[in-house]
Amino acid sequence: MVAQKAGTNRVILDTGWTALKGMLEYKAANVIVVPAMNTSRKCHECGAVEAANRRTRDDFTCLACGHAAHADLNAARNIRDKALGRLVAVDEASGIGASARRAAFALATSDP
Numbered sequence: 001m002v003a004q005k006a007g008t009n010r011v012i013l014d015t016g017w018t019a020l021k022g023m024l025e026y027k028a029a030n031v032i033v034v035p036a037m038n039t040s041r042k043c044h045e046c047g048a049v050e051a052a053n054r055r056t057r058d059d060f061t062c063l064a065c066g067h068a069a070h071a072d073l074n075a076a077r078n079i080r081d082k083a084l085g086r087l088v089a090v091d092e093a094s095g096i097g098a099s100a101r102r103a104a105f106a107l108a109t110s111d112p
């Protein structure tokens with residue numbers, strides 16, 4: 001019964017993400033979906049991936065280089081970099097041109 005409930009919960013969660021993605025695609029010109037794997041464990045500064053980097057829900061401190069930041073900000077930067085990597089890869093594969101690369105560079109250099 002527990003496994004069945006977990007499966008039902010997973011379907012509900014998947015439906016929620018699918019609905020959210022549909023709404024974003026309706027409102028935005030481009031939606032880039034990236035895998036979330038290790039985005040909250042990876043140091044944005046040095047790239048080290050370690051579960052212990054995430055000391056609390058909010059605190060990210062890299063054990064390798066000492067970089068410290070709010071955990072959500074560190075993860076958001078990792079997600080942004082993954083999205084920009086996909087954008088540039090699509091641009092190069094399709095031969096669209098440099099406009100996407102310029103947009104990616106502008107986003108990458110606009111850290112607060």
Ligand SMILES: [Zn+2]
Nearest residue numbers: 043046062065
């Ligand atoms: Zn680091």
